[in-house]
Amino acid sequence: MTAEPPITGETPLTTEPSAPAGPLAEKAATAKSPRALKAARMRRSLARFWKEYRTHRSGLWGLAALILIALIAICAPLLVGADSESVTDAPGQAMEDPSGEFPLGTDQFGRSVLALLVWGSRVSLTVGLLAAFLCVAIGTVVGIVAGHFRGWYATVLMRVTDWFLVMPTLVLAIALATVMDRSMWTVILAIGITTWPTTARLVRAQTLAVESRPYIERARALGGGHGHIMLRHVLPNVMPLVLAQTTLVISSAILTESTLAFLGLSDPTVTSWGGMLQDAREAGAVSAGHWWYLAPPGLAIALVALAFTLCGRAVESVLNPRLGVAR
Amino acid sequence: MNVRDQHAPQFGSPPPAPRRRRFLVASGVAALALTAGLAAAPAAPAAPAEAPAQQAEANANTKAKADGKTLTVALAQSVDSLSPFLAQRLVSTSIHRLMYEYLTNYDPKDNKTIPGFATEWKSSPDKLTWTYTIRDDSKWSDGKQATAKDAAFTFNKMMTDENAAQANGSFVANFKKVTAPSDTELVIELKEPQATMTSLDVPIVPEHIWKDVKDYSKFNNDEKFPIVGNGPFVLTDYKTDQYVKLKANKEFWRGAPKFDELVFRTYKDQDAAVAALKKGEVSFVAGAPALTPAQAASLKGEKNIKVNEGPGRRFFAIATNPGAQTKDGKKFGDGHPALLDQKVRQALFLSVDRKTIVDKVFQGHAVEGEGYIPPRFESYFWKPEGDQKLAYDPEKAAKLLDEAGYPMKGDKRVGKDGKPLDFRILCHATDPNDKAIGKYLKEWWGDLGIGLEVQCLDDVSVPWYAGEYDLAFDGWSVNPDPDFVLGIHTCAALPEKAKESAATDNFICDKKFDELYKKQLAEYDAAKRAATVKEMQSWLYDSGYMNVIAYPNAVEAYRTDQIKSIKTMPEASGNIYGQDGYWSWWSAEPASAGSGGSGSGDGGDDGGSTGIVIGVIAGVLVLGGAAFFLSRRRAATADDRE
Numbered sequence: 001m002t003a004e005p006p007i008t009g010e011t012p013l014t015t016e017p018s019a020p021a022g023p024l025a026e027k028a029a030t031a032k033s034p035r036a037l038k039a040a041r042m043r044r045s046l047a048r049f050w051k052e053y054r055t056h057r058s059g060l061w062g063l064a065a066l067i068l069i070a071l072i073a074i075c076a077p078l079l080v081g082a083d084s085e086s087v088t089d090a091p092g093q094a095m096e097d098p099s100g101e102f103p104l105g106t107d108q109f110g111r112s113v114l115a116l117l118v119w120g121s122r123v124s125l126t127v128g129l130l131a132a133f134l135c136v137a138i139g140t141v142v143g144i145v146a147g148h149f150r151g152w153y154a155t156v157l158m159r160v161t162d163w164f165l166v167m168p169t170l171v172l173a174i175a176l177a178t179v180m181d182r183s184m185w186t187v188i189l190a191i192g193i194t195t196w197p198t199t200a201r202l203v204r205a206q207t208l209a210v211e212s213r214p215y216i217e218r219a220r221a222l223g224g225g226h227g228h229i230m231l232r233h234v235l236p237n238v239m240p241l242v243l244a245q246t247t248l249v250i251s252s253a254i255l256t257e258s259t260l261a262f263l264g265l266s267d268p269t270v271t272s273w274g275g276m277l278q279d280a281r282e283a284g285a286v287s288a289g290h291w292w293y294l295a296p297p298g299l300a301i302a303l304v305a306l307a308f309t310l311c312g313r314a315v316e317s318v319l320n321p322r323l324g325v326a327r
Numbered sequence: 328m329n330v331r332d333q334h335a336p337q338f339g340s341p342p343p344a345p346r347r348r349r350f351l352v353a354s355g356v357a358a359l360a361l362t363a364g365l366a367a368a369p370a371a372p373a374a375p376a377e378a379p380a381q382q383a384e385a386n387a388n389t390k391a392k393a394d395g396k397t398l399t400v401a402l403a404q405s406v407d408s409l410s411p412f413l414a415q416r417l418v419s420t421s422i423h424r425l426m427y428e429y430l431t432n433y434d435p436k437d438n439k440t441i442p443g444f445a446t447e448w449k450s451s452p453d454k455l456t457w458t459y460t461i462r463d464d465s466k467w468s469d470g471k472q473a474t475a476k477d478a479a480f481t482f483n484k485m486m487t488d489e490n491a492a493q494a495n496g497s498f499v500a501n502f503k504k505v506t507a508p509s510d511t512e513l514v515i516e517l518k519e520p521q522a523t524m525t526s527l528d529v530p531i532v533p534e535h536i537w538k539d540v541k542d543y544s545k546f547n548n549d550e551k552f553p554i555v556g557n558g559p560f561v562l563t564d565y566k567t568d569q570y571v572k573l574k575a576n577k578e579f580w581r582g583a584p585k586f587d588e589l590v591f592r593t594y595k596d597q598d599a600a601v602a603a604l605k606k607g608e609v610s611f612v613a614g615a616p617a618l619t620p621a622q623a624a625s626l627k628g629e630k631n632i633k634v635n636e637g638p639g640r641r642f643f644a645i646a647t648n649p650g651a652q653t654k655d656g657k658k659f660g661d662g663h664p665a666l667l668d669q670k671v672r673q674a675l676f677l678s679v680d681r682k683t684i685v686d687k688v689f690q691g692h693a694v695e696g697e698g699y700i701p702p703r704f705e706s707y708f709w710k711p712e713g714d715q716k717l718a719y720d721p722e723k724a725a726k727l728l729d730e731a732g733y734p735m736k737g738d739k740r741v742g743k744d745g746k747p748l749d750f751r752i753l754c755h756a757t758d759p760n761d762k763a764i765g766k767y768l769k770e771w772w773g774d775l776g777i778g779l780e781v782q783c784l785d786d787v788s789v790p791w792y793a794g795e796y797d798l799a800f801d802g803w804s805v806n807p808d809p810d811f812v813l814g815i816h817t818c819a820a821l822p823e824k825a826k827e828s829a830a831t832d833n834f835i836c837d838k839k840f841d842e843l844y845k846k847q848l849a850e851y852d853a854a855k856r857a858a859t860v861k862e863m864q865s866w867l868y869d870s871g872y873m874n875v876i877a878y879p880n881a882v883e884a885y886r887t888d889q890i891k892s893i894k895t896m897p898e899a900s901g902n903i904y905g906q907d908g909y910w911s912w913w914s915a916e917p918a919s920a921g922s923g924g925s926g927s928g929d930g931g932d933d934g935g936s937t938g939i940v941i942g943v944i945a946g947v948l949v950l951g952g953a954a955f956f957l958s959r960r961r962a963a964t965a966d967d968r969e
Binding site for chain 1: 683762766767769770780783784
């Protein structure tokens with residue numbers, strides 16, 4: 001059974017299902033199989049999405065920066081060498097000033113700060129992405145379930161969401177990271193568990209809007225169960241919103257990861273940008289005035305967070321024209 | 328007295344560095360004034376720009392003068408308890424040295440025993456009865472005479488009340504009876520001879536205050552200020568995690584301290600403490616446990632600041648869990664079974680390059696570790712010779728592991744049960760050295776095929792007491808008398824019940840070690856006792872339970888325009904903070920008002936001129952920016968008009 005395109009008259013929140021708009025397109029589509037039809041529709045909406053996205057200049061900048069940083073992170077072993085994290089084979093003396101060999105000086109172990117910065121991007125990006133994914137996954141499940149099932153079931157879920165919403169995120173994350181082992185996975189879990197309520201609320205609102213449309217009622221009349229409606233009708237319709245939300249959550253997840261690492265709650269043997277700041281502080285770089293050790297990780301965090309936010313905003317305004325044109 | 332500093336101080340969120348603020352404000356004001364002045368009249372700016380700078384200088388001067396007789400010390404550790412019966416941390420025991428008298432004291436020159444509260448002492452021929460003559464010129468700060476009865480009360484309390492024996496109980500465990508026949512005579516009868524009778528590091532408290540205390544396990548001695556004492560200083564105020572204030576005891580029998588007030592201020596962030604020292608807000612920074620090499624290097628270049636570096640009294644070691652157990656032999660905890668094999672323990676230590684750690688992590692501010700007791704205590708210092716020495720030798724370590732039944736499979740060592748050899752190491756999240764050394768260990772042991780998980784916690788005492796660790800970073804400050812640091816490895820120190828706090832450091836319990844411990848405690852001949860102590864260290868070294876990596880130096884700094892002179896201990900080259908005695912703070916001399924004033928004046932001038940420079944630059948930038956935007960706007964409007 002194919003999902004009937006929703007009536008997009010009042011809320012053009014979604015793009016993908018509203019693709020086959022003109023009568024010409026429908027006529028041409030009847031000749032093809034449903035699968036090919038779906039693929040063609042997907043292609044068209046992606047192309048339109050990209051066309052729209054291209055008009056957002058800040059979004060393009062953000063995307064370019066992201067691609068660059070991702071490339072650096074992936075190619076880290078080729079760029080700066082696989083053993084630049086090793087303390088036993090550190091090439092330099094401790095806390096060297098910037099020089100030709102070490103453009104950003106060295107840390108207290110004699111490792112190049114530039115090389116660490118490149119390696120740190122891997123952890124910061126991985127943690128940011130995974131934590132954001134976890135956060136959005138929890139949020140989507142809770143949001144759809146709470147929006148679909150009404151009554152006490154939804155009430156309980158939303159009260160739990162409210163409870164998490166009013167909890168100070170950082171404090172809860174610190175508490176979690178303290179109780180559990182110090183590892184990268186703990187940090188991912190701590191961030192994911194503490195930041196999902198906003199997504200849940202957004203998704204629930206969208207679910208309510210989608211479920212009030214007549215085609216859902218028709219699907220139900222044709223015998224569609226809860227699972228069918230949630231997975232085949234509601235989920236595709238909230239997906240664009242979830243996507244936009246993910247890009248926005250990533251930047252805050254990276255910031256939280258850095259904060260936790262800076263507070264010393266991350267695995268001390270893993271190099272991340274927040275961890276580098278913590279190392280710099282512990283080595284006394286602040287009072288020694290070694291700004292070349294302190295500033296780059298901070299700037300890198302800001303840059304990545306900015307890039308994701310720019311992309312997120314652009315995606316959001318493409319998917320939801322009501323937000324207006326903020327380019 | 329035990330000076331447990333394994334619970335290293337904690338860092339919190341960094342308070343804003345106060346140093347910059349004045350500059351920023353000054354420069355901000357200057358920039359505003361400058362732009363305003365430039366806008367109004369071209370001649371005006373010089374005057375308003377200078378005004379705030381001068382003001383700042385004046386502030387600095389008055390501050391220095393007001394602080395003239397107050398010595399402020401920046402600390403990182405917070406006080407655990409002000410009760411001498413409970414306190415274990417170095418900061419608290421150091422403060423007790425200032426508040427109360429001890430029967431005997433240590434000479435700052437050479438650590439020899441010298442008179443304290445007692446002026447003379449002698450033992451009976453059977454070595455079991457000690458008679459102390461108590462001085463008659465020591466008064467409690469509330470005016471009452473301090474007598475031998477107070478000392479007898481203190482010891483009797485510790486002997487009869489278990490709650491009062493928590494901190495220093497080991498000293499009185501062997502006491503049979505303590506009496507005070509007169510105000511100036513104290514008699515202690517022993518069950519067995521005890522060598523520590525002239526180094527009883529127990530603060531003597533006033534009986535008339537402490538006899539009304541009901542529960543010694545809960546009373547923290549911080550209710551009524553000033554706290555009655557008879558040391559060189561009297562504690563007048565205390566706020567948890569903020570400060571401890573003491574005022575000089577003018578009637579102190581050895582002579583009044585030269586500073587009127589002594590303030591220990593808590594700085595959770597070491598960089599903030601260093602900034603406060605540079606600014607002159609504090610006179611002294613005691614590192615936690617030492618200033619980092621970068622901080623010491625940056626302070627060495629500063630005017631009016633002296634960096635003091637001396638051999639420390641601490642050792643820094645890796646402890647291995649020998650299988651935690653209670654006094655009656657009940658096992659608990661989850662230490663790795665492979666560590667029960669001496670070969671594995673020695674292999675771990677063989678693959679640790681102590682020299683690299685001293686060079687890289689401590690950057691030379693430490694001495695390579697050998698025996699258990701730091702070389703500073705010459706008479707007890709022991710080091711392995713010849714074959715006994717476990718020098719850095721990864722190949723030998725690999726061979727030992729093969730012999731122990733952990734051959735390489737792929738790139739991991741695998742035991743007979745088929746499980747890879749993976750250890751955990753407990754590290755203090757607040758100690759950068761722990762984390763740094765953890766990184767090295769991970770790589771060295773990784774090369775050997777051993778996995779390592781570095782578990783950094785703010786409070787390691789929970790898994791530690793529960794025996795839930797494989798390895799741990801450990802460190803103790805050693806007293807001139809080594810009895811205490813040896814006693815924490817005896818069976819008697821094991822906990823009564825599982826997971827209970829106890830005097831034991833690392834759950835070591837060995838018959839041979841215990842026998843040697845008893846032997847040294849009963850030995851009154853110094854040379855013979857030292858020989859036994861060395862034998863104990865040799866056993867400890869071979870056991871692989873306590874692997875001493877380094878003896879970190881004490882690295883601390885003070886302002887010479889506020890402190891003219893201060894005694895280190897040992898006097899030739901030693902530490903200032905955390906001494907065995909009150910010598911540093913008691914002897915500290917304030918710098919004369921003139922030199923202090925001029926010193927701060929220089930600082931103020933520097934700040935002023937820096938402020939002006941920044942102000943001018945900021946002003947130019949602001950003006951330039953404004954001009955740029957104005958010109959753009961005019962161009963734009965011109966375009967629009969066309």
